[in-house]
Amino acid sequence: MCGIVGLLAKQAVNQGIYDALTVLQHRGQDAAGMMTWSEGRFLLRKSNGLVRDVFHTRHMARLKGNLGIGHVRYPTAGSSSEAESQPFYVNSPYGIALAHNGNLTNSEQLKQELFSTDLRHINTSSDSEVLLNVFAHELGKQGLHLEAEDIFDAVRRVHRRCKGGYAAVAIINGFGMVAFRDPHGIRPVVFGTRQTDSGQEVMIASESVALDVGGFELERDLGPGEAIFVDMQGQFHTQVCADRPQLRSCIFEHVYLARPDSILDGAYVYGTRMQMGRKLGDRILSEWPDHDIDVVIPIPDTSRTSALEMAQHLGVTYREGFMKNRYIGRTFIMPGQTQRKKSVRQKLNAIDVEFKGKNVLLVDDSIVRGTTCKQIIQMARDAGARKVYFASAAPPVRYPNVYGIDMPAAVELIAHGRTEEEVGELIGADRIFYQDLEDLKNACREVNPEMEAFDCSVFDGNYVTGDIDEAYLAVLEASRNDSAKDQSAGDHALVDMHNQDDDLDD
Ligand SMILES: O=P(O)(O)OC[C@H]1O[C@H](OP(=O)(O)OP(=O)(O)O)[C@H](O)[C@@H]1O
Ligand SMILES: NC(=O)CC[C@H](N)C(=O)O
Ligand SMILES: [Mg+2]
Numbered sequence: 001m002c003g004i005v006g007l008l009a010k011q012a013v014n015q016g017i018y019d020a021l022t023v024l025q026h027r028g029q030d031a032a033g034m035m036t037w038s039e040g041r042f043l044l045r046k047s048n049g050l051v052r053d054v055f056h057t058r059h060m061a062r063l064k065g066n067l068g069i070g071h072v073r074y075p076t077a078g079s080s081s082e083a084e085s086q087p088f089y090v091n092s093p094y095g096i097a098l099a100h101n102g103n104l105t106n107s108e109q110l111k112q113e114l115f116s117t118d119l120r121h122i123n124t125s126s127d128s129e130v131l132l133n134v135f136a137h138e139l140g141k142q143g144l145h146l147e148a149e150d151i152f153d154a155v156r157r158v159h160r161r162c163k164g165g166y167a168a169v170a171i172i173n174g175f176g177m178v179a180f181r182d183p184h185g186i187r188p189v190v191f192g193t194r195q196t197d198s199g200q201e202v203m204i205a206s207e208s209v210a211l212d213v214g215g216f217e218l219e220r221d222l223g224p225g226e227a228i229f230v231d232m233q234g235q236f237h238t239q240v241c242a243d244r245p246q247l248r249s250c251i252f253e254h255v256y257l258a259r260p261d262s263i264l265d266g267a268y269v270y271g272t273r274m275q276m277g278r279k280l281g282d283r284i285l286s287e288w289p290d291h292d293i294d295v296v297i298p299i300p301d302t303s304r305t306s307a308l309e310m311a312q313h314l315g316v317t318y319r320e321g322f323m324k325n326r327y328i329g330r331t332f333i334m335p336g337q338t339q340r341k342k343s344v345r346q347k348l349n350a351i352d353v354e355f356k357g358k359n360v361l362l363v364d365d366s367i368v369r370g371t372t373c374k375q376i377i378q379m380a381r382d383a384g385a386r387k388v389y390f391a392s393a394a395p396p397v398r399y400p401n402v403y404g405i406d407m408p409a410a411v412e413l414i415a416h417g418r419t420e421e422e423v424g425e426l427i428g429a430d431r432i433f434y435q436d437l438e439d440l441k442n443a444c445r446e447v448n449p450e451m452e453a454f455d456c457s458v459f460d461g462n463y464v465t466g467d468i469d470e471a472y473l474a475v476l477e478a479s480r481n482d483s484a485k486d487q488s489a490g491d492h493a494l495v496d497m498h499n500q501d502d503d504l505d506d
Pocket of ligand 3: 299300301302303364365372
């Protein structure tokens with residue numbers, strides 16, 4: 001779940017892209033990058049780190065032009081090396097730069113096809129480089145003068161070849177900006193416009209919050225299989241380019257990934273999280289009408305919205321019993337388990353008076369590896385809680401994700417092969433409550449009834465692209481489990497266009 005942004009404006013875009021990446025930072029903390037286009041040349045800066053650490057004044061000054069794309073990365077394929085940070089670039093045809101959120105499930109096969117049939121070389125183990133090259137190859141079948149229709153034809157062929165989850169934004173040298181979303185719309189992408197005296201400006205982004213901050217009016221989400229082409233004058237053209245588009249957006253975006261102030265597929269994430277809190281409250285009341293919960297305490301940040309609504313629904317006091325260190329990022333999207341474990345303790349601290357002698361219900365949005373809840377329950381006990389109950393606003397996460405969330409190994413998921421009660425015991429809770437999957441879907445549908453179906457693979461093991469079997473999952477687990485990742489240090493040497501590096505004088 002990386003963050004992507006594209007901006008075509010009537011003025012320099014570097015600051016606008018930087019600001020958008022800053023508000024998309026929660027989607028990827030490993031690397032950041034920006035590529036702008038000016039007078040027929042691409043300019044690149046990308047590196048490992050947070051947005052504020054990657055772009056210094058000297059880099060920003062060199063990222064000239066009124067057209068650009070940006071990326072914040074949370075790796076789900078290849079390594080976390082700088083060489084695989086994004087955007088990527090190819091020189092033929094035309095000169096194309098691309099940033100991608102998601103994960104291709106057939107990238108190995110595509111890589112071979114690209115080499116043996118399309119005569120293209122892939123120099124990293126990133127699936128995003130594969131996606132760019134498939135797009136470039138298909139675009140190369142068009143003539144020298146590209147029209148919107150030609151671009152949509154190329155995207156149609158990309159959809160026929162690529163499988164998995166992908167939302168991508170690209171620059172085509174001299175022609176404009178393109179974005180496309182996979183035929184199931186698994187990963188989100190929205191676009192919006194801003195009117196200026198010199199004409200219309202267009203921003204494309206993973207989440208609408210990026211448009212808000214930039215002063216853009218949200219037009220809408222791209223639909224499943226849809227593409228948008230923005231020409232150099234700022235006029236946009238859209239077309240559904242998939243043969244059988246079906247919206248199956250990732251429900252985990254609503255549970256955890258997206259910011260609550262974003263609107264995804266027409267639903268306020270804040271609203272869907274409130275509904276999750278209500279539904280879980282209902283479940284607790286029906287399973288345990290004479291409960292003895294004294295206080296509801298959220299585990300900051302993401303669970304706050306659900307926890308507050310749940311407390312009100314239960315008629316129980318809501319208290320912020322854990323304080324969060326604002327300088328520590330999201331722990332779940334950190335690359336290794338050692339770092340994740342250490343960060344929970346650095347990030348959260350208990351306020352003893354809220355726990356002493358009380359029966360507390362701790363609420364989190366989800367339990368994935370169990371890293372957070374195990375430590376938090378112990379902290380609640382150390383702070384003097386009498387009973388510690390635990391509620392998860394999402395159902396048990398039992399299956400790997402293959403569409404752009406780095407959960408590749410079932411064995412690392414605490415609920416894999418375990419009942420709800422067994423998880424409760426393992427994490428040390430006196431009682432555990434999980435959301436029901438139908439309730440989770442209904443929580444989203446209540447905010448936007450048009451969201452009929454979702455990708456819920458992490459909860460039900462049903463992979464909407466239809467190409468995932470046990471053998472695929474076994475290979476994924478072997479290559480991307482935590483210890484395998486520790487061993488693949490990654491090559492930081494960039495074989496790429498000139499990258500604005502740190503040796504430059506200020
Ligand atoms: O069971 P686990 O493997 O620990 O994963 C689940 C936890 O990780 C996330 O928090 P995170 O700290 O990443 O982000 P947040 O501050 O947005 O809640 C999520 O909100 C849960 O708290
Ligand atoms: N989380 C993502 O969207 C990752 C994009 C891409 N698969 C990468 O690893 O860079
Ligand atoms: Mg959390």
